[in-house]
Amino acid sequence: MANTGSNATRRSSLPVVVIGAGPVGLAAAAHLAARGQSFLLLEAQPAVGWSARQWQHVRLFSPWKYNLDPLAAELLGRTGWVAPLADAHPTGGELVEQYLEPLAAHPAIAPHLRLRHRVLAVARQGRDRLLTTGRSAAPFVVRVETPLGETDILARAVIDASGAVPNPLGASGLPAIGEEAMRHRIFYGIPDVLGQHRARYAGRRVLVVGSGHSAFNVLLDLVQLAAEEPGTSVMWAVRRDSLAGRFGGGERDELPERGRLGQRAQAIVEQGLVKLVTGFRLTRIEETPDGLVAVGEGHSLAPVDEIVAATGFRPDLAPLRELRLSLDPITEAPVELAPLIDPNVHSCGTVPPHGFKELRHPEEGFFLLGLKSYGRAPTFLMRTGYEQARSVVAALTGDWEAAERVELVLPHTGVCSGPVAADGEAACCEPAARPEPVLIRPAVRSRACC
Template identity: 45%
Template sequence: MTYSAIPLTSSTTQQTNEGASLPVAIIGAGPIGLAAAAHLQERKIPFIIIEKGLVASAVTSWQHVRLFSPWKYNIDAAAQRLLTQTDWQQPNEEKLPTGQELVEKYLGPLAKLFKDYVYVKHEVIAISRQQTDRMKTTNRQQMPFEIITKTENNIKTFMAAAVIDATGTWGNPNPALSNGLFLPAERALHEKIDYSIPDITAHKERYINKKIAVIGGGHSAINSLIQLVALKKRYPDTQITWVLRKDKVEQAFGGGRDDQLVSRGQLGLRIAKIIEEQLVTVITPFRIQSIEELQHKIHIKSYDAQRIEVDQMIVNTGNRPNFTINHELRFEVDAITEAVPALSNLIDPNLHSCGSVDAHGEKELRQLEKNFYIVGSKSYGRAPTFLMATGYEQVRSIAAYLAGDMKAAQQVQLSLPETGVCSSDQGGCC
C-alpha cells in the first residue's frame, strides 16, 4: 500500500504543498480506531493512527476481566476480512474473551497490519485547522487539519484531510462524589483509591484483611466485588462494602435470566447470590458528599450524614469524555450527556439498554467541522451503554462517506442483544 499513489475522493481531498494527498488521522489505537483503519484500508483511503500509549493500552489495563459479549460481537467485519488474508486463527465466535485474549488474538494481529502507519507514544495535545482558529470561517473547509502531538523528546505536527477521534473515555473516570466534582480531598487519596477494575489477585496485599468500599452500580463494580469476594473466602477478615446511589440494590442486578447476553445476565445473578449470602455489606441509597483521610482511614460521608470508614476504595462510577484536544474545532456535544447531539436521545441510560439503541452512522455523527468525527465510547459522552459493535458500525459508515459511497454510508444496520443494564463502564470494552 503506497499512499502517495492513492488519491482521496472529492469529499476528503486535502493536499500538501507538494501535492501529495493527506491521510485521514485516527486518534486512538483501541478497538474502534483499529476498526476505522480496517475500513479505510479496504476503501484505499490513506490513514495514520496516533496513539498516546501503546496499541490497545486501555484494554490491556483490564486484561484480567472477561467480557460479557462473545467474540462475534467484538470483531469488526472489515478487520476480519483483512485478517483472514493472513495466517490469523479466528477465535470461536461464541466464546467470551478476556481483555488479554482480545489483545493477543485480535487487536495485536490487526495492529500489525498497519504497523507502518501507527504512531505510538504520541499524545495528541491539540487539533486545529492550518492557519485557522475556531473563530475563522473564510476558507476553513479548504484547510487541512493540524494535529499537534507530544512525544518523550519533542513536539510533532501531523496534517490530515479528516480526523476520527476514537480516544474513548477510559482513563478519565468519574469521581466518587455524587455531585460529579473531583475535589482536592479525593485527588489527595489517589494511593488509596483505584478507579479501574483492579486485578485483585495480582495486588492482593493491598486488600487482604482490609476494609474496602466499592462505589458504583454497573458491571465494573460487580466485577470488582466478585474478585473481592473470592479474596475474602481465603482471607475472612476482609470486609467489603458496596456503596450505591440506587434506591434498591436489586436495580443493579440487570436482566438476569432474560438477558440475551448470558454472561451479562449471570453477573447480576452472581452478585444477587453474594448479597444473599451476606458476603458483602450493601449500603443504598448512599450519595457521597465528601471523602477525607483521618488517622490513615478514608472517611466517607453522605448527604444525609451517614458515615463509612474504610482502608481502600474502588470507584467504578463510569467515565467521562475529555474534549481538551478538540477545543479549536467546531464541534457540539449534548449539554446533559456530553454525547454527540444526535445520539443523546438514543442512548439515555434511563430509557435505553444496549439492544434498544437505534442504528446510526456518519449522518448522526457529523459535526459542524467538516470531516471531523467523534466515535466510539467518546461519542456516547457519559452514557455507559456503549458496545464495540456500535463503534464498528459508526466507523464503517464514516469510511464509506469519506470514500464517496453515500448509499453505503446511509444504510446503517446494527443488531445488538436486548435487555440488561449494559453498563460496562470500560470505555467501550464490551
C-alpha cells in the first residue's frame, strides 16, 4: 500500500505531455497553463502549425470565431494581442501568423514548447501492453527523437493531438500498386496550384482523386489555371457511384462559405470544365510513354501527367501500440465518439459537441484529441477540437463539473448522407431544435443530429 501511494505521489508531480503543436495541441497547452498544470508540448517539426503551413494558400470556410479557442484568445488578449475580425475567413497562413505563432510565443506556453521532438512511442513505465498489475499507477513513458538523440520523458498523462496522415489512393485502403514508385508525381493534400506549384500543373493533364472539400479547392484552382494556361486539363475521379449530397447544403449550410464552396464545385462539373468519373475504385498506377494511367476495377482512365490525392486522412496509431486503446473497428475513433461521426450511419454532417467521456480509453490518463480523435471520419471542425481540449484538461485536473459541461454550439451543415430520393437529393429531416448547453448525457449523445 505504501509503495502504491509513493508511486501515485511521484506520478502526480510529472508533467502532462501534449503531442503536436497544431491548433488543438496549442489549445490544450493553453488550458493546462491556465489551470497551473505542469506540461510539455512536443512538436515533431521545426515550427508550430506545420500542417496549416502546407495549405497556407487555402482560405478556410469557417470564420475566425470558430478558429480561435476562447481561453487561448483571452490569454493572448492580456498581452495586447488584437483578435482578428470574428466573421472574416483566414487562410491557413493567416491562421498560423495571426494566431498559432503568437499563442506559441506566449510566456505561459513558450518555455514548455519543444520543437523537432518527434514522438516515436508511448507506453507505461515498466509495463508492456499485456501487464495489468500496477498499470494505472505507473507513469507514461514518451519516447522522443530529439536533435540530440532519443530520450524518454515520463508523464502523468498524455494528450495526443498530432493530427493525421493522408490516406493512400488505393480504393481498398492500401496504396495502389505502383503508388509508392510514382510518389514524385502525386501530391497528397491541396497543392498551391496558382502559386508555388503553378509550374508543376500548368499545361499538364491532372487527375484529382477524392470527393471532399479538399478536392473541391484543388479542382477550382485547376479550372482557373486551365483558363489561364493552354493545355491544362482536369479529370476528377471519385469512388462513389453518385455525387448526390456531396456538394453540401448550399444555402442551408450555416457556414455560408462552406456551402458556396460546394456550389462552385458543382457548377464547374455542370459546365463541363472538369471531366468527372464516378464509381472509380483505383487499384493500380502504371507509368506509360503517354503518362500515368490510373487503373480501376474494370477500366482505366486516360493518361495524365500528375495526380492529386485528396482522399482524406487516417490516424497514425503505430506509436501507440503498447497502450490499451478502445477504438471503434470501423472509424478508428474512440468507441464513444464513433457513433456520432461514422459516415456510414451518420444522418447529417453536423457533429454534436463532446468531451472527455467520449474520448476516454482503458488507459487512464491518455486522450486522443483533434483530427486524430476522428479516426477516418472527415467531419472535424477546429472548434470541436478546442471543446475537446477544454473538457479533457478539466477532467485531468479533477474539475468534473467543467469537464461534463457543453460550452459549444456548432453550425449545421444543411447536408445529410441518407438514402437518395427520386429527385437525386439525399433524404434528410430538418435540423432538430438546438437545446441549451447541458451536461453530456448518454441519451443525448447516442444519436446523430437530425
